Amino acid sequence: xxxxxxxxxxxxxxxxxxxxxxxxxxxxxxxxxxxxxxxxxxxxxxxxxxxxxxxxxxxxxxxxxxxxxxxxxxxxxxxxxxxxxxxxxxxxxxxxxxxxxxxxxxxxxxxxxxxxxxxxxxxxxxxxxxxxxxxxxxxxxxxxxxxxxxxxxxxxxxxxxxxxxxxxxxxxxxxxxxxxxxxxxxxxxxxxxxxxxxxxxxxxxxxxxxxxxxxxxxxxxxxxxxxxxxxxxxxxxxxxxxxxxxxxxxxxxxxxxxxxxxxxxxxxxxxxxxxxxxxxxxxxxxxxxxxxxxxxxxxxxxxxxxxxxxxxxxxxxxxxxxxxxxxxxxxxxxxxxxxxxxxxxxxxxxxxxxxxxxxxxxxxxxxxxxxxxxxxxxxxxxxxxxxxxxxxxxxxxxxxxxxxxxxxxxxxxxxxxxxxxxxxxxxxxxxxxxxxxxxxxxxxxxxxxxxxxxxxxxxxxxxxxxxxxxx
Numbered sequence: 030x031x032x033x034x035x036x037x038x039x040x041x042x043x044x045x046x047x048x049x050x051x052x053x054x055x056x057x058x059x060x061x062x063x064x065x066x067x068x069x070x071x072x073x074x075x076x077x078x079x080x081x082x083x084x085x086x087x088x089x090x091x092x093x094x095x096x097x098x099x100x101x102x103x104x105x106x107x108x109x110x111x112x113x114x115x116x117x118x119x120x121x122x123x124x125x126x127x128x129x130x131x132x133x134x135x136x137x138x139x140x141x142x143x144x145x146x147x148x149x150x151x152x153x154x155x156x157x158x159x160x161x162x163x164x165x166x167x168x169x170x171x172x173x174x175x176x177x178x179x180x181x182x183x184x185x186x187x188x189x190x191x192x193x194x195x196x197x198x199x200x201x202x203x204x205x206x207x208x209x210x211x212x213x214x215x216x217x218x219x220x221x222x223x224x225x226x227x228x229x230x231x232x233x234x235x236x237x238x239x240x241x242x243x244x245x246x247x248x249x250x251x252x253x254x255x256x257x258x259x260x261x262x263x264x265x266x267x268x269x270x271x272x273x274x275x276x277x278x279x280x281x282x283x284x285x286x287x288x289x290x291x292x293x294x295x296x297x298x299x300x301x302x303x304x305x306x307x308x309x310x311x312x313x314x315x316x317x318x319x320x321x322x323x324x325x326x327x328x329x330x331x332x333x334x335x336x337x338x339x340x341x342x343x344x345x346x347x348x349x350x351x352x353x354x355x356x357x358x359x360x361x362x363x364x365x366x367x368x369x370x371x372x373x374x375x376x377x378x379x380x381x382x383x384x385x386x387x388x389x390x391x392x393x394x395x396x397x398x399x400x401x402x403x404x405x406x407x408x409x410x411x412x413x414x415x416x417x418x419x420x421x422x423x424x425x426x427x428x429x430x431x432x433x434x435x436x437x438x439x440x441x442x443x444x445x446x447x448x449x450x451x452x453x454x455x456x457x458x459x460x461x462x463x464x465x466x467x468x469x470x471x472x473x474x475x476x477x478x479x480x481x482x483x484x485x486x487x488x489x490x491x492x493x494x495x496x497x498x499x500x
Contacts, residue, residue: 051472062143069140069150075119075126078104082123129154133170139177148182156189159204160197169196176484179477181413188485190357194350195487201350205360231363232356237332239307244330246306250299333419335407337377338364354407354481355417377404384486385463398435399423402442405480409444410466412478416444424448426460441466 085100101120108123109116129137133154140150153173160166173189180188194201209231217225228235301309310327335354341347342361351364377389386405389397403418421442427433438460443451451458455471464480 047471054472054474061146065143065146066141068147069137072126072129072137072140072150075108075123076130078108079123079127125151125154128158132166133157135170135174136177139174145174145177146182149177149185152182152185152189153177156186156193159200160193161200162197165197169193172196172487179479180484183415184413184481187352187355187357188481191350191352191485192487194358195485198348198350201358202361209360232359233334233336233353233363233367236334236353236356240334241330241332242307242310243303244332245310245327246303248327248330249306249310250301250303335403335418336364336367337404338368343368352485355415379482383463384482385480386482398437398440401437402440405464405482406442407481408442409447410441410478411443411447411450412468412476414444414447418442420444422448424451426458426466 082101082104085104086098089100102116105116105119105123108114109119112119129150136145136150136153139145140147153170157166157169157173160169169192172192173185176188176192177185212229212231214226214228217227219225230238299306336351336359337354338351338361339347339349342349342351343365345365350358351361353359377386379386386401389401389404402423406421407418408414409416409421421444423440424443425433425435426439426441429435433439441458441460441464450456457469459467459469461467461477463483466478468476468478470476
């Protein structure tokens, strides 16, 4: 699940002699389908419970009872005890299920058939929650489902946000305005002398802060050979995981840092994890104004984020959303301010019928290719991976040593982990037209990854009733 189609068998699996893996994959897929069908059945039952509440509430009002919410509390408490969950949790799940069943029937059907999983379904529900117009909601659902059947849940979230913003830009802008008014900084007490600092900020600012902290932490912690300072397999800083572990020191970023490492690690190694180093640098910056405790060199490190702004939106006359790579749609006004402050822009040409990136303007050829793929790919081109483009390798699909061209049709971005998998394991990769990357497993099954721009593309004038989504 989460890919374009069920993996197709290829003779290479038999040739590699891995029958145990070959037999396990279809069994796992079938099991996931059955699990999905049961989860969808549970959602239907929760929606039925909502109907019971509505009927009981109507009866209460007819009898002149003032506490009309008692039927909801009564039902949620009963179901919560039966499910071993809190009644408030059950209330929320009942509400989501009612929206799914009542407003997004094709999403529910895809879930029941096992074409998508529970995280796909709830991502579609939550991103489309504010779309009130039935025609726009139907259009959104068709496009979101087409994306859900090709993408992992983690990748789907920014895609469906972008689709919802493009289908109903007015509602999206209203929600942005209300959300920005709620920006805040809060502190929550924890045990063992700790407290949690939470800042609710516009997404580009939050992503920029995270990126700068990560780069500073990398400068403090010694890089591990071959991963641009990352431990092998480290999580994408923009993603949900952050389990990086520091490797032995091999660079000097300032005399204060070097002394600290020698004092802490004995052999020059900083024992902190990436998360710990990010937290220490954050405290250093906020309390000292500059990272004084970590050496003066860190202050020169700048944040990097990738924002795509349609030309008409940039000019202030269009409604198509600006997109933050890895997150989704953002406030167009903030995107314009960031663009005008940037030292340079990449001009991106896209196909008006598919959304595919055709070309990116700027200077030298090698740098131009890197920019092109940063725009087209946005992240690692391994299905399910969300590692940001500027932390990936630009890889030849067919090795240059074997005659592969250094050209758009033979290059793609892979994080170091999946770049290594491509070259050091039985997995194979080929590039199809339109920038589609096909991974061929040791069993011979094939998995395709499409460029983000084509997955979240919303064509003008597509009829929900007659025209298929452009995927």
